[in-house]
Amino acid sequence: MASAAATELSHLLPSLSRSPRISRLAPPHPENSHRTLVSFSSSIRAPTGDLVCTRNGRGPVVVAAGTKHLMGSLTKTEGMRFAVVVSRFNEVVTSLLLEGALETFRRYSVTEENITVVKVPGSFEIPVVAQQLGRSGDFHAVLCIGAVIRGDTTHYDAVANSAASGVLSAGLNSGVPCIFGVLTCDDMDQAINRAGGKSGNKGAEAALTAIEMASLFRDHLK
C-alpha cells in the first residue's frame, strides 16, 4: 500500500535535491490495485534515491523507491502491423533502404502480411501520408524512408527540413510512432554507404526503432 510505503520525512526536506514536479501517480490499473492513487503537487529526491513528495500541501511522504522502467521489446512482434512510406526520389538508394527494413522485419518475425509499403514521389510527400496512415489506427508504427541528396541549390534544405519536421508532426498528430528513416546526404556516396555500404543500412536500423517503439506504445503506454 502507498501508505505502507510512505513515511513522513519533513526533517529531510532541507537536504533534498529538487526533481521535476510530479502531478500524480499512475492511474488505477489492475497491476496497480495494491497502490493508492494519490496526487502530488511537487517532489524532491532523498539522498537514498527515494522520491519524497508533497501531497497537496499535507506534508512530505516517501513513495516506495521501486522505480518503474519501461522499454519496448524487439521479441514481441506477433500481431504487430507496420506501414512503410518510401520515397521514389533517388530510388537507387531508397530501394536498398527498403530492402534493409523488410529484411529486418523478417528477421524479427514480423508477418509479411502485416507490412504495408506505400510509395510517394519524394521525401516532401512522406509526412502527409505517414500522418494519414498513423491516424487510420491500422498500424503500430509508421516507418518513413527517403534519401535527400544535396544539389546545386538550397532546395535540399527545404526538402530535408520539411521531411524531418513533417515526420515528427505526423507522429505527434497521429499518436502513432513515425520513424525517421530519411537520409540527408551531401552526395550519393554518403547515401550509398548508409544504404548497405560501410556505414550500414539506415533502413534496417529504422525498422528496429519501429519495432521497439511499436512495442513500447502497445505493451506499456496504451
Ligand SMILES: Nc1c(NC[C@H](O)[C@H](O)[C@H](O)CO)[nH]c(=O)[nH]c1=O
Ligand atoms: N531533391 C530531392 C527531392 N525532391 C523532391 C521533393 O521531395 C518533392 O517530391 C517535390 O518538391 C514535389 O513536392 N526529394 C527527395 O526525396 N530527395 C531529393 O534529393
Ligand SMILES: CC(=O)[C@@H](O)COP(=O)(O)O
Ligand atoms: C534535395 C534536392 O531537392 C536537390 O537534389 C535538387 O537538386 P538542385 O538543388 O541541384 O536543384
